[in-house]
Amino acid sequence: MSIRIGILGYGNLGRGVECAIRQNPDMELAAVFTRRNPENVTILTDTAAVCRAEEAADWKDKIDVLILCGGSATDLPVQTPEYAKYFNVVDSFDTHAKIPEHFAEVDAAAKASGKVGIISVGWDPGMFSLNRMYANAILPEGSDYTFWGKGVSQGHSDAIRRIDGVKDAKQYTIPVPQALEEVRKGTNPVLSTREKHTRECFVVLEEGADAARIEQEIKTMPNYFADYDTTVHFISEEELKRDHSGIPHGGFVLRSGVTGWEKEHKHLIEYSLKLDSNPEFTSSVIVAYARAAYRLASEGQTGCKTVFDIAPAYLSAKSGEELRATML
Amino acid sequence: MSIRIGILGYGNLGRGVECAIRQNPDMELAAVFTRRNPENVTILTDTAAVCRAEEAADWKDKIDVLILCGGSATDLPVQTPEYAKYFNVVDSFDTHAKIPEHFAEVDAAAKASGKVGIISVGWDPGMFSLNRMYANAILPEGSDYTFWGKGVSQGHSDAIRRIDGVKDAKQYTIPVPQALEEVRKGTNPVLSTREKHTRECFVVLEEGADAARIEQEIKTMPNYFADYDTTVHFISEEELKRDHSGIPHGGFVLRSGVTGWEKEHKHLIEYSLKLDSNPEFTSSVIVAYARAAYRLASEGQTGCKTVFDIAPAYLSAKSGEELRATML
Numbered sequence: 001m002s003i004r005i006g007i008l009g010y011g012n013l014g015r016g017v018e019c020a021i022r023q024n025p026d027m028e029l030a031a032v033f034t035r036r037n038p039e040n041v042t043i044l045t046d047t048a049a050v051c052r053a054e055e056a057a058d059w060k061d062k063i064d065v066l067i068l069c070g071g072s073a074t075d076l077p078v079q080t081p082e083y084a085k086y087f088n089v090v091d092s093f094d095t096h097a098k099i100p101e102h103f104a105e106v107d108a109a110a111k112a113s114g115k116v117g118i119i120s121v122g123w124d125p126g127m128f129s130l131n132r133m134y135a136n137a138i139l140p141e142g143s144d145y146t147f148w149g150k151g152v153s154q155g156h157s158d159a160i161r162r163i164d165g166v167k168d169a170k171q172y173t174i175p176v177p178q179a180l181e182e183v184r185k186g187t188n189p190v191l192s193t194r195e196k197h198t199r200e201c202f203v204v205l206e207e208g209a210d211a212a213r214i215e216q217e218i219k220t221m222p223n224y225f226a227d228y229d230t231t232v233h234f235i236s237e238e239e240l241k242r243d244h245s246g247i248p249h250g251g252f253v254l255r256s257g258v259t260g261w262e263k264e265h266k267h268l269i270e271y272s273l274k275l276d277s278n279p280e281f282t283s284s285v286i287v288a289y290a291r292a293a294y295r296l297a298s299e300g301q302t303g304c305k306t307v308f309d310i311a312p313a314y315l316s317a318k319s320g321e322e323l324r325a326t327m328l
Numbered sequence: 329m330s331i332r333i334g335i336l337g338y339g340n341l342g343r344g345v346e347c348a349i350r351q352n353p354d355m356e357l358a359a360v361f362t363r364r365n366p367e368n369v370t371i372l373t374d375t376a377a378v379c380r381a382e383e384a385a386d387w388k389d390k391i392d393v394l395i396l397c398g399g400s401a402t403d404l405p406v407q408t409p410e411y412a413k414y415f416n417v418v419d420s421f422d423t424h425a426k427i428p429e430h431f432a433e434v435d436a437a438a439k440a441s442g443k444v445g446i447i448s449v450g451w452d453p454g455m456f457s458l459n460r461m462y463a464n465a466i467l468p469e470g471s472d473y474t475f476w477g478k479g480v481s482q483g484h485s486d487a488i489r490r491i492d493g494v495k496d497a498k499q500y501t502i503p504v505p506q507a508l509e510e511v512r513k514g515t516n517p518v519l520s521t522r523e524k525h526t527r528e529c530f531v532v533l534e535e536g537a538d539a540a541r542i543e544q545e546i547k548t549m550p551n552y553f554a555d556y557d558t559t560v561h562f563i564s565e566e567e568l569k570r571d572h573s574g575i576p577h578g579g580f581v582l583r584s585g586v587t588g589w590e591k592e593h594k595h596l597i598e599y600s601l602k603l604d605s606n607p608e609f610t611s612s613v614i615v616a617y618a619r620a621a622y623r624l625a626s627e628g629q630t631g632c633k634t635v636f637d638i639a640p641a642y643l644s645a646k647s648g649e650e651l652r653a654t655m656l
Contacts, residue, residue: 023468129656137616137643265604276593288465313636315465328457
């Protein structure tokens with residue numbers, strides 16, 4: 001019998017989850033829950049239902065794992081603990097500073113209901129976190145580096161769009177190649193924000209808008225751009241659509257460390273991702289962890305987990321025997 | 329109280345474990361067991377004992393985890409199941425084809441004694457296996473690539489040393505840069521053995537040996553060199569000692585896969601290691617898994633485990649709270 005998945009929220013991430021389920025024959029999409037009118041939501045999977053978000057609890061015996069595809073700012077802090085009352089849940093909560101608080105909320109709800117909740121799944125937090133943790137456990141003496149990009153930052157693109165006179169915009173975060181090379185050489189550089197990443201912006205202006213003023217506003221925007229070397233390109237709406245409609249991303253996690261009685265040997269561990277579609281890759285990670293949620297719950301485990309708490313084999317459709325014979 | 333570690337076998341790997349323990353304040357080296365005369369074995373740790381291998385069982389209440397540092401060919405198939413009768417054990421068994429058999433033997437012994445045995449720990453098998461497995465679970469449709477090097481292959485160096493007229497030798501395995509680049513581009517190339525790696529040999533001849541015959545013997549040696557583009561350099565003993573006495577290694581694990589309803593998006597996951605000292609890095613991984621063995625045993629778990637079966641958090645000296653707050 002396959003693992004029955006529900007999706008709450010049908011945006012880029014929800015659609016990505018739907019696509020990922022199709023690549024995993026031991027899973028099936030049972031239903032998509034939406035806050036929109038279900039009649040206006042067309043999904044790709046013929047065999048799945050589209051329902052109102054409020055009906056989700058009625059599906060508690062027909063869904064093994066509910067994947068929460070809302071945003072971290074306002075949706076997930078409420079939704080994940082709420083739906084953990086009825087379902088094993090997986091989310092991609094990515095507000096790093098608030099993870100401890102979110103963990104506590106989901107843990108309490110999931111323990112009370114006897115369900116499993118896996119939070120902060122994706123690539124950062126997620127696969128990048130795992131690689132930071134493994135590398136730190138292996139090389140206790142060393143330095144950590146995370147670089148993001150080249151990729152589209154939704155938050156930074158939105159910040160530009162909020163500027164008066166901007167019709168549309170896309171912002172790319174780009175690692176500085178020289179900084180990456182220094183880290184790889186094992187020189188353990190101390191890198192400022194500016195030295196690690198540059199920001200490149202493609203902006204479509206409203207008719208008659210003042211380009212110079214907007215460029216200045218972008219480049220001096222605190223938190224978002226002021227601490228970076230930022231480039232601004234003004235382009236047409238057609239160019240933005242033609243050249244910048246994808247959602248690529250990726251990045252690098254490195255740990256540079258030493259071993260030996262006198263710390264005489266250097267080592268470099270590097271993990272990198274190059275992703276055509278940020279939401280689809282995130283979804284693919286989430287779906288693997290949905291399998292883990294199902295299995296952990298089948299074993300009688302309850303409460304909140306993160307990627308740190310889950311043995312890798314739980315993610316794979318293969319048995320332990322198969323994994324040892326083919327991948328070890 | 330710190331985790332008390334024993335080391336069986338004091339070669340490069342055993343010394344590496346000793347150095348790694350020093351970098352982990354929650355661990356201490358209790359004793360080194362050797363098949364040599366303990367009087368002739370000098371270790372680096374003042375506070376640890378050096379004992380005969382036959383005495384190891386007497387230490388069963390004074391050691392939490394015994395790390396087996398013998399070879400995979402003849403030592404570990406016997407030692408790991410044997411010592412799992414008395415200790416939680418960790419080994420670096422690396423004969424990939426015989427892992428299922430070794431697992432079964434260690435599992436039976438460890439279940440009978442109520443101990444935990446973790447096998448095949450290191451970087452390949454070990455961290456490379458983990459990365460293959462995670463990447464396959466995340467991207468079910470894709471291709472796997474593992475490249476080794478640049479690094480010293482002990483087995484290939486030994487094979488050259490066995491040739492008549494060879495005094496000493498060092499062999500480097502080197503990934504072919506163009507092959508790596510093709511994989512990174514996402515073209516999913518089908519690569520022959522020859523297209524993936526080259527082999528470079530540094531050979532010291534016995535006086536009067538026939539260089540041309542030896543070069544020919546190396547280049548045509550079945551399994552070891554015949555399927556590769558092999559370069560042979562004849563150098564002096566001094567040069568070998570001066571330029572080739574290190575034991576560097578490393579490599580790359582890549583998975584190139586697709587997502588999307590029509591498989592329209594490509595993704596690349598890459599993990600790489602660049603190691604000054606192969607045995608010290610392997611030891612560092614083993615010591616992190618020794619911590620896991622101790623904790624799993626403390627929870628009452630028994631039997632054989634591999635890196636696939638162990639939740640990442642068990643490797644870290646940090647608590648779950650600390651990990652979530654600092655690394656997620």
